[in-house]
Amino acid sequence: MDGEQDVSNNGKFTVEKTASVRMILVHLDLKGAPPKVSYLAEVFPLFSALGANGLLIEYEDTFPYYEELLPLRSAHAYSPQEIREILRLAQMSNLEVIPLLQTFGHMEFVLKHKEFAHLREMPMYPNSLNPHKEESHQLLHVIIRQVMELHPGVRWLHIGSDEVYYLGEGEESKKYLSESGQAVEDLFMCHLKKVAAHVVSTYPGIKPIAWDDMLRGASAQTLTG
DSSP states (O other), X not given: OOEEEEEETTEEEEEEEOSSOEEEEEEEEOSSSOOOHHHHHHHHHHHHHTTOOEEEEEOGGGSOOOGGGGGGOOTTOOOHHHHHHHHHHHHHTTOEEEEEOOSSSSOHHHHTSTTTGGGEEETTEEEEEOTTOHHHHHHHHHHHHHHHHTOTTOSEEEOOOOOXXXXXXXXXXXXXXXXXXXXXXXXXXXXXXXXXXXXXXXXXXXXXXXXXXXXXXXXXXXXXX
C-alpha cells in the first residue's frame, strides 16, 4: 500500500499498485451496522466519480453464513440475494470487488461464540485464532468456501492477518517457539503461508493478499524462507 485517506466512518481509500494497474480501493467495513443496499447504490457511483476503481469489502458478521457457520451470522446480515445485488451495483460503477476475510487476528466475530471459543490463542481473549489446531484451519477453509461461493469471478482475496494480538502467548505457541527456536514472526508467517496456499490450490487464478503490519519487523530470512 502506498497511501490511504479516510473518506467516511464506513471506509477508507487504499491505493495498491500492481504490475498492470493502479488500484484505488474503498475499504468497506460492514460489520456492526451494515448500510442498506439502497444506500450503497447511491454511494458506489460517487466512489467511482472520485477515482476509485475497486472495493475491499469486509463483511465479518454481516455475511450470510450457513450450516456450521450459522452462529456467525448476525440478525442484520445481508441475504445471498443482497450480496449478489451489491456485486451487481459495484460492476455497474466499474468497481472491482475484493472480499476481505479475517483469518488470524480480528476473529472476535467467530471466537466469541461458545462453539468456537476453544480455538482461541489465549482462552480469555476472542481476538486471535490458535494457529496450531487443525480445526482452526478447517474452520477457515469453510469460511473461505462460503464467501467464495458468492463471489465468483473475483481476482483477489484479502486474507486479513493484521493485529494478531497475543500471538505466541498461548500455551501451544510457547511450546512451539521454545522447541523450534523460532520467533513470533516465523509462527505468523507459517500460518499465513498455510492460508495463502489453501486459497491458491483451491481457487486457481485467485491471488491472496494480506495486511503487512505483523511483518514489518520480520527478518529478510523470515520473509523469503
